[in-house]
Structure formats: C-alpha cells, structure tokens
Amino acid sequence: MQDNPYPFSIKQWSDDDRPREKLVQKGRAVLSDAELVAILIGSGSKNESAVALSKRILASVGNNLNELGKLSVEQLSRFNGIGEAKAVTIIAALEMGRRRKEQDIKKSGQVNSSREAFEVLLPTLGDLEHxxxxxxxLNNANKILLSAQLSKGGLTGTLVDVRLVMKKALELGAVALILAHNHPSGSLRPSKADKEVTQRLKKGASALDIKVLDHLIVTQKDYFSFADGGLL
Structure with a gap:
C-alpha cells in the first residue's frame, strides 16, 4: 500500500481520539501532556500522528514540561514533522504558562518564608542555563516592592555593587531584602563566593538599618536557604 503523502492530521482521527474534541467534551484536565502538545502542532508527519510525535518529543526531555520549555526553535525543529512555525508555537505556549504561574504567585506579593520566596523566584530563575x-x-509588611536583577553570569564579589543595591532600597523605602541566585548545575551547595557576597550585602544593609532576611540558591526543583541553614 502506498504511503499517505500528506501529514497525519488530527482531523483524520476518530472522534474519541481527537484531543481537541476531547478537551471540549471532557475538559482540559483529562488530556495527557502529549495530547496538549499535539493540539499545538496540529499534525505529525506522513508516518507518525501528532500525538506519537508529541510523545517522542516529550520522551527526549524525560517527559518534563519544564525541560521542554528550555528547548530552542533549532532543537525542536530537529524532530521530523516539526518546522519553525510549530516549534515557535510550542515555545510560545510554554512561555505563556510560565508567565501565568509567575503572575499567580506574585499576586499577593507577600513573602513570609523561604518556601514562599522560592515560589516567587522559581519562574524567573528555575529554567535558566546561566x-x-x-x-x-520588601516593605515592613514583607510585601515585594520590586524584584530586580543585580547581575548575570558567574557570581563574584566584583559583580555586586553594594552602593547601587542600597540606593535602590532607599529609593523604594525598602526595609528588608531577600537575595537569590540560581545554580544551573542543580547543586544546592553554597560556594565561597556565595557566602562572601551575602556577607558584603548584609554588612552594607545593616549600616542603613535594612535587613537581609535570606539568600536563596534556586534550582529547577529545589532551593537552599541561607537563613534556614544558619548561614546568615
């Protein structure tokens, strides 16, 4: 039998197997991750359905949506059946999900524990490869006045300008700070440089009666708190 020269479209499936119809009839929660990705890409290749292709893509990242969100257009386009337009659609959808989560977490704007600080910072720092x-x-009610990037790249004392940090704190009327940086390696062990920078900022803040409440090391799945670990 001759191969179908056209992509294996979702429209060719039976009604029970179509993820779009399944979502409409049964709700979004019943769809698998692969079915959701299949809706985004719409069709697979002539030898592979959209769901099968989606399962293959997800398998390549350990079925982890966070890892999928890190793939570039070029990396996604290496899969047969995924062109630039489909790759962009996948990336855009996952980025929207990340921003939605970030907005939900920051809605209250109050941080009362290391866990809450981690949840605020995870969408920003968790997926970074650098x-x-x-x-x-923070103000005196522990509400976030501003979340600001201080440096990009490896953390060393030379990258931290204590004067600029304190100037911004005074402009905002902040009475407390929470420091944070990520470890793309996944390690939660604080380095010597991490400890030195923490102490420099703590000393500078103390002179202005501003408290450094914590310093978090953030990875994709977990965090280390200087305060909880007794390092402040």
Missing part, C-alpha cells in the same frame, strides 16, 4: 543574581526589595 547564572543570575536577583534581589527582592
């Missing part, structure tokens, strides 16, 4: 250092500026 290191960034951020500061949360």
């Amino acid at each position: 290191e960034e250092f951020w500061i949360l500026y």
Whole structure:
C-alpha cells in the first residue's frame, strides 16, 4: 500500500481520539501532556500522528514540561514533522504558562518564608542555563516592592555593587531584602563566593538599618536557604 503523502492530521482521527474534541467534551484536565502538545502542532508527519510525535518529543526531555520549555526553535525543529512555525508555537505556549504561574504567585506579593520566596523566584530563575543574581526589595509588611536583577553570569564579589543595591532600597523605602541566585548545575551547595557576597550585602544593609532576611540558591526543583541553614 502506498504511503499517505500528506501529514497525519488530527482531523483524520476518530472522534474519541481527537484531543481537541476531547478537551471540549471532557475538559482540559483529562488530556495527557502529549495530547496538549499535539493540539499545538496540529499534525505529525506522513508516518507518525501528532500525538506519537508529541510523545517522542516529550520522551527526549524525560517527559518534563519544564525541560521542554528550555528547548530552542533549532532543537525542536530537529524532530521530523516539526518546522519553525510549530516549534515557535510550542515555545510560545510554554512561555505563556510560565508567565501565568509567575503572575499567580506574585499576586499577593507577600513573602513570609523561604518556601514562599522560592515560589516567587522559581519562574524567573528555575529554567535558566546561566547564572543570575536577583534581589527582592520588601516593605515592613514583607510585601515585594520590586524584584530586580543585580547581575548575570558567574557570581563574584566584583559583580555586586553594594552602593547601587542600597540606593535602590532607599529609593523604594525598602526595609528588608531577600537575595537569590540560581545554580544551573542543580547543586544546592553554597560556594565561597556565595557566602562572601551575602556577607558584603548584609554588612552594607545593616549600616542603613535594612535587613537581609535570606539568600536563596534556586534550582529547577529545589532551593537552599541561607537563613534556614544558619548561614546568615
């Protein structure tokens, strides 16, 4: 039998197997990750359905949507059946999900524990493949006045300008700071440089009666708190 020269479209499936119809009839929660990705791409290749292709893409990242969100257009386009337009659609959808989560977490704007600080910072720092250092500026009710990037790249003392940090704190009327940076390697062990930068900022803040409440090391799945670990 001759191969079908056209992509294996979702429209060719039976009604029970179509993820779009399944979503409409039964709700979004019943769809698998592969079915949701299949809706985004619409069709597979002539030898592979959209769901089968989606399963293959997800398998390549350990069925982890966070890891899928890290793939570039070029990396996604290496899969047969995924062109630039479909790759962009997948990336855009996952980025919208990340921003939605970030907005939901920041809605209250109040941070009362290391876990809550981690949840605020995770959408920003969790998926990065390079290191960034951020500061949360807080008022006396522990509400976030500003979340600001301090540096990008490896963390060293030379990258931290204590005067600029304190100037911004005074402009905002902040009374407390939470420091944070990510470890793309996944390690939660604080380095010597991490500890030195923490102490420099803590000393500078103390002179202005501003508290450094914590310093978090953030990875994709977990965090280390200097405060909880007794390092502040």
